[in-house]
Amino acid sequence: MILSLKNVSKTYPNGVKALDNVTIDIKAGMFGLLGPNGAGKSSLMRTIATLQEPDTGEIDFNGLDILNNKIEFRKTLGYLPQEFGVYPKMSASDLLHYFASLKGITNKVERTAIVDKALEVTNLSDVRNKHVAGYSGGMKQRFGIAQLLLNNPKLIIVDEPTAGLDPAERHRFLNVLREIGTNHIVIFSTHIVDDVKELCTDMAILNGGKILSQSTPKELVQSLEGHIWKTTTSREGVEVLQNSHNVISSSFNDTNDLDVRVYSESMPGEGFEPVAATLEDVYFTTLNKNQSQTVA
Numbered sequence: 600m601i602l603s604l605k606n607v608s609k610t611y612p613n614g615v616k617a618l619d620n621v622t623i624d625i626k627a628g629m630f631g632l633l634g635p636n637g638a639g640k641s642s643l644m645r646t647i648a649t650l651q652e653p654d655t656g657e658i659d660f661n662g663l664d665i666l667n668n669k670i671e672f673r674k675t676l677g678y679l680p681q682e683f684g685v686y687p688k689m690s691a692s693d694l695l696h697y698f699a700s701l702k703g704i705t706n707k708v709e710r711t712a713i714v715d716k717a718l719e720v721t722n723l724s725d726v727r728n729k730h731v732a733g734y735s736g737g738m739k740q741r742f743g744i745a746q747l748l749l750n751n752p753k754l755i756i757v758d759e760p761t762a763g764l765d766p767a768e769r770h771r772f773l774n775v776l777r778e779i780g781t782n783h784i785v786i787f788s789t790h791i792v793d794d795v796k797e798l799c800t801d802m803a804i805l806n807g808g809k810i811l812s813q814s815t816p817k818e819l820v821q822s823l824e825g826h827i828w829k830t831t832t833s834r835e836g837v838e839v840l841q842n843s844h845n846v847i848s849s850s851f852n853d854t855n856d857l858d859v860r861v862y863s864e865s866m867p868g869e870g871f872e873p874v875a876a877t878l879e880d881v882y883f884t885t886l887n888k889n890q891s892q893t894v895a
């Protein structure tokens with residue numbers, strides 16, 4: 600199973616270039632698309648879901664040219680957009696039976712098996728008789744997944760599903776994605792580095808409509824090993840460091856000083872110690888590098 604995008608670009612009528620020559624191959628497993636607000640994540644998701652046309656480029660799913668075979672492709676697709684709809688006062692079970700009927704699953708025994716499985720995978724079996732309208736944000740997101748599992752999609756696209764979820768719900772939701780990621784291609788977008796770290800077999804960093812890097816989280820972290828250094832300084836000290844060093848991030852510690860992480864090929868100076876690289880270092884280093892190239 601493979602989804603291939605070649606030179607996909609999109610400029611909106613207002614002149615914003617949301618996708619800039621995106622070329623990427625996505626294989627089975629959990630694929631995380633990581634980027635800040637406005638990076639182009641939703642534009643890429645909507646384009647793959649064939650809800651909007653790119654200006655140029657090709658998208659191919661298992662040999663099918665999806666831009667010229669939208670109806671056929673959509674039968675294999677499950678898409679959960681960023682904004683989910685308003686649900687009627689119907690139980691999760693009744694609503695899933697209704698959606699399954701609309702999708703043409705008319706045999707009641709078959710439909711019941713499919714609905715039960717979708718509720719089980721998304722951990723909603725216990726609340727199947729409650730109204731979806733009264734569900735919490737996280738339960739609604741899981742219901743969104745249950746709904747798209749009904750027609751057994753091969754490719755699942757989930758746009759920023761963890762935004763706005765509390766930590767417990769986020770955890771439950773990621774567990775559901777982990778479960779379905781074992782036998783589907785799941786592409787999900789996020790601006791939370793930990794989502795990708797906890798879940799993804801493969802990932803890309805997107806900004807300004809461009810893919811800045813693509814690899815496994817492990818390989819990306821390994822590529823920075825030996826180049827990340829830490830020091831502790833005052834608030835004013837950080838400003839000085841920012842002018843002379845490649846500062847990745849800074850955070851307050853217990854003594855109200857700042858722990859500062861710096862990227863450097865070799866020992867950046869006195870007071871620095873080497874530290875293990877993290878995926879957050881990868882993310883910020885990649886964005887910083889791109890920003891300085893864009894400015895230069």
Ligand SMILES: Nc1ncnc2c1ncn2[C@@H]1O[C@H](COP(=O)(O)OP(=O)(O)OP(=O)(O)O)[C@@H](O)[C@H]1O
Binds near residue numbers: 615642643
């Ligand atoms: N329909 C549209 N018309 C014009 N500009 C748009 C449209 N949709 C998105 N944009 C712009 O395109 C750029 C990319 O937006 P997009 O929503 O794809 O990014 P994103 O990474 O999903 O961001 P967020 O995390 O905020 O949802 C942004 O500058 C946005 O303002």
